[in-house]
Amino acid sequence: MTRQTTPLAERIRPTSFDEMVGQERLFGKNGAIRRILDSGYLPNMVFYGPPGTGKTTAAEIIARGSDKTIRRLNATTASLADVKSAIAETATLFGSGGVLLYLDEIQYFNKKQQQTLLEYMEDGRVTLIASTTENPYLYVYAAVLSRSSVFEFLPVTPEEMLPALRRGLSLLRSDNPDAAEPREDEDDLLYEIASRGAGDVRRALNLLEQLYAASGGDPASADINLFAPKAVWAADKSGTAHYDLLSALQKSIRGSDPDAAVFYLARILESGDLPGAVRRLQVIASEDIGLAYPLAAVVTRACCESAKELGMPEATVPLSHAAVLLATSPKSNTAYLAYAAAKADIEAGLGQQMPPYLRPSNSFDGYKYPHEFENRWVEQRYLPYDLGDKKYYEYGDCKNEQAAKAYWEKIKKK
Numbered sequence: 001m002t003r004q005t006t007p008l009a010e011r012i013r014p015t016s017f018d019e020m021v022g023q024e025r026l027f028g029k030n031g032a033i034r035r036i037l038d039s040g041y042l043p044n045m046v047f048y049g050p051p052g053t054g055k056t057t058a059a060e061i062i063a064r065g066s067d068k069t070i071r072r073l074n075a076t077t078a079s080l081a082d083v084k085s086a087i088a089e090t091a092t093l094f095g096s097g098g099v100l101l102y103l104d105e106i107q108y109f110n111k112k113q114q115q116t117l118l119e120y121m122e123d124g125r126v127t128l129i130a131s132t133t134e135n136p137y138l139y140v141y142a143a144v145l146s147r148s149s150v151f152e153f154l155p156v157t158p159e160e161m162l163p164a165l166r167r168g169l170s171l172l173r174s175d176n177p178d179a180a181e182p183r184e185d186e187d188d189l190l191y192e193i194a195s196r197g198a199g200d201v202r203r204a205l206n207l208l209e210q211l212y213a214a215s216g217g218d219p220a221s222a223d224i225n226l227f228a229p230k231a232v233w234a235a236d237k238s239g240t241a242h243y244d245l246l247s248a249l250q251k252s253i254r255g256s257d258p259d260a261a262v263f264y265l266a267r268i269l270e271s272g273d274l275p276g277a278v279r280r281l282q283v284i285a286s287e288d289i290g291l292a293y294p295l296a297a298v299v300t301r302a303c304c305e306s307a308k309e310l311g312m313p314e315a316t317v318p319l320s321h322a323a324v325l326l327a328t329s330p331k332s333n334t335a336y337l338a339y340a341a342a343k344a345d346i347e348a349g350l351g352q353q354m355p356p357y358l359r360p361s362n363s364f365d366g367y368k369y370p371h372e373f374e375n376r377w378v379e380q381r382y383l384p385y386d387l388g389d390k391k392y393y394e395y396g397d398c399k400n401e402q403a404a405k406a407y408w409e410k411i412k413k414k
Contacts, residue, residue, distance in 0.1 A: 004175060007205075007206065007209070008168050008171065008172065008205050008206070008208065008209040009168075009201070009202045009205040009206060011171060012164065012167050012168050012171060012205070013057055013060075014054075014057050014061065015061065015064075016061060017031075017034055017058075017061060020054055020057060020058065020061075021054075021156055021160050021161055021162075021163055021164045021201060022053060022054055022153075022154070022155075022156030022157070022160045022161070022201070023053065023054050023058070023153055023154065023156075024160075026058075026151055026153075027054075027058060032151070033045075033058070033062075033151060036149075037062065037065065042062070042066055042068075042100075042127055043127075043148070043149050044121055044127055044128045044129070044147050044148040044149065045128070045129050045130070045148055045149050045150075045151060046106070046128075046129075046130045046131070046132070046136050046140060046144075046145065046148045046149070046150045046151070047059065047129070047130070047131040047132070047151055047153055048131070048132045048133070048134065048135065048136045048150070048151075048152055048153065049133070049152055049153030049154060049155075050133060050153070050155055050199055050200060050241065051133055051200055051202065051203075052156070052197070052199070052200030052201045052202035052203055052204075053153040053154065053155060053156055053199065053200070053201070054153060054156070054201070055104075055131040055153050056102075056104060056131060058153075059102045059104075059129045059131060060102070062100075062129060063100050063102055063129070066100050066127075068098045068099060068100040068127060069089055069098070069099045069100070070099075070100050070102070071086040071089065071099055071100070071101050071102070072101075072102045072104070073086065073101065073102070073103050073104070074103075074104045074105055075103055075104065075105045075106050075107070075108035075109045075113075076104075076105050076108050078103075078109075080112070080113050080116065083113060083116050083117065084116065086099060086101050086126075087099070087116070087117075087120050087125070087126060098124060098125055098126065098127060099125065099126050099127070100126075100127045100129065101117075101126050101127070101128050101129070102129045102130075102131075103128060103129070103130045103131070104130075104131050105131065105132060105133070106130035106131065106132050106136075106139070106140055107132045107133075107134045107136075107139035107140070111141050114140065114141040114143075114144050115141060115143070117144065118143055118144065118147070121144070121147045121148075122147065128144070128148065130144075130148070136150055154199075155198070155199020155200070156197075156199050156200070156201050157194075157199070158191050158194035158195045158197075159194075161194040161197060161201055161204055162187065162190055162191065162194060164201055164204075164205065165190040165193060165194060165204060165205065165208055166190065168205050168208050168209070169186075169190070169208060169212070169219070172208075172209065172212045172217075173217070176217050178217065183220050185220070186220065189219060189220045189224075190208075192224060193207050193208050193211070193224070193228075196224065196228040207224075207227055207228050210227050211224065211227060214227070242271075242273065242276065245264055245267050245268050245271070245273075246268065246276055246277075246280045248260070248264045249261060249264040249265055249268060249277070249280060249281075249284075249323070250280060250283075250284050250287075250288070252264055252327065253284050253288060253323065253326045253327045254284070254288045254331065256327055256328065256331065257327060258323070258324045258327035258328055261323045261324065261326070261327040262320055262323055262324065265277060265316075265319060265320060265323045266316070269312065269315070269316055269319065274307065274308070274311075274312060274315055277307075277319055278304040278307060278308060278319070281300055281303075281304060281319065281322050281323065281326065282297070282300055282301060282304055284300075284326055285297040285299075285300040285301075285322075285326060286335070286336070287333060287336045288326070288331055288332075288333055288336075289326055289329045289330070289331060289332065290331075290332040290333060290334065290335050290336060291332045291334060291335055291396065291398070291400055291401050291404075292329065292330035292331055292332035292396065292398035292399075292400055292401070293329045293330055293398075293400070294400070296325060296326060296329050299322065299325060300322045300325070300326065302318075303318035303319060303321050303322035304318070304319070304322065306318040307319045330398045330399070331398075332396040332398050332400075332401060334393060334394060334395065334396040334401065335393070337394075338392040338393035338394075339392075341392045342392045345387065345390070350384070350386060350387055351383075351384040351386065351387055352384060352386060353384045353385040353386045354384050355381050355382065355384070355385070358382065367380075368380050375411045377411050377412065379412075
């Protein structure tokens with residue numbers, strides 16, 4: 001058996017777009033990036049998406065097909081001096097056609113390091129291909145983005161991943177003449193490996209290589225559960241994936257889809273983020289359900305407190321209760337919008353002329369105490385004078401708010 005030290009994922013790294021798996025909409029026969037390159041135009045590009053989805057592979061294929069001097073830097077280890085050294089090559093004979101700079105993990109470069117590239121990107125001496133696992137609109141300097149085309153790489157599905165796993169298994173067998181014969185159900189095993197990869201081709205290939213080594217060349221005989229959990233998800237609590245999941249949970253509840261709500265809740269909890277789920281569910285109860293069903297906030301609070309006391313895995317029970325309740329409840333964001341509108345006026349410097357009878361410093365002189373009047377209401381100005389008759393809260397069309405509207409219209413005789 002040939003002993004290999006180079007990881008399988010690296011050994012079968014594609015050398016052309018046709019060998020790539022996933023990202024068909026970008027690199028397929030009619031893919032967006034492929035069409036751009038076929039026209040002879042090579043723009044500055046930023047690739048973003050989860051690990052193992054082909055960002056580095058695509059950049060290397062593009063670099064090989066260009067007529068430019070190629071420099072590769074990883075922002076986790078590169079310094080400003082490394083960037084300046086790459087740029088300096090544009091003044092040499094070898095760099096006269098321009099330099100193609102592939103910058104991996106660009107989110108680790110600070111603003112000054114990214115700004116160093118701008119002048120050279122502007123006049124074409126440097127063509128930048130940058131990649132990141134984070135949201136580029138949060139981590140990449142705006143001036144760099146304005147000079148670049150941004151492309152999102154999506155997780156690779158198990159079906160898309162199968163060709164890479166077949167190539168990988170074939171290569172492993174070629175290293176070992178004594179390997180077991182292929183089994184009829186081999187694709188079932190490869191599909192299971194692809195599923196455990198959770199959209200990451202590199203992770204799936206690493207798993208295949210481990211199974212192959214541990215089983216002596218018969219990966220189907222190994223217990224896959226010993227090498228990989230049944231679900232692997234990004235769990236970086238400060239990264240983009242974390243906030244993507246919380247956002248998906250809130251939007252699913254806001255869209256009244258209990259199935260999607262429970263799914264994203266499970267993703268969040270199984271990745272270990274109980275505090276994040278608890279916090280977001282309580283926000284949703286007031287932001288999206290609000291006055292349409294005020295008790296939702298009370299019930300959600302009780303479920304969240306119960307979850308914190310129980311801990312995992314029992315916490316999933318009250319939190320799924322809360323998620324389904326919120327998703328199936330009527331919706332109103334009128335209170336949330338009212339606050340946002342008031343905040344905007346405050347930030348604009350409005351609302352300075354408060355009625356004097358509202359201030360203790362004025363001894364409440366002229367203030368009318370509503371409880372002393374019929375129906376415990378009396379007409380009186382409360383908003384600052386410079387805001388006129390500004391309306392921040394508008395009654396929603398849900399049952400509760402319409403009932404409140406009818407009550408106050410009757411009381412106020414409007």
